[in-house]
Amino acid sequence: MGIQITPSILNADFADLGAEVARIPSADWVHVDVMDNHFVPNLTFGPTMVEAIARSTDIPLDAHLMIDDPDRHAPTYVEAGCASVTFHIEAAAAPVRLAREIRSAGGRASMALKPATPIEPYEDLLPELDMLLLMTVEPGFGGQKFLDLVLPKIRRARAMMAKHGVETWLQVDGGVSLETIERCAEAGADVFVAGSAVYSADDPDAMVQELRASAAAARGGQA
């Protein structure tokens, strides 16, 4: 799998999400940010809304759960129609069991790390995961500045994946734009969430294509 762009609808018009998703037909995934006002200081939506978004589009949904107790709630998002479900390691009680439950429900299992959470303790979990999300801002809000301090962790995670010979995708989320995507791609990321960069563009779909081209060029032309 090459470069994938997964626009976040966090900064789209919540009163008209079906139409907002229809503006990005070139997206590989639609990234839905679920926030519970406990794990992060912001509140968005839950499985009912996610199910409605899933019904409105053929593009697969990539759920990013910024919630407490993902062990209890994550499988619900597979049932709600998400092809990929990401839980935060900082909130999970039994990440191996949870990843296996997401997979057995038919979803791709993904685990997220906040910027200050090290990857090293979780090296042996990589074969249990379809994707690793390395946050490049503190989770909770769109429109924040990209944290360059995460780049070495992206490189280390990519090297670990090569060592283990796993096909785990490496996603980055937060402050990804035309200005920062090349740095992430060079460091080894291959799945890119972009919220405000896409939805503040005059033509969101053209921005999706520009982001993909820019990341592909940084990874040596691999699209």
Ligand code: DX5
């Ligand atoms: C932040 C969310 C992101 C957010 C990204 O906690 O997880 O998905 O929408 O927005 P930008 O691209 O504006 O940083």
Ligand code: ZN
């Ligand atoms: Zn997100």
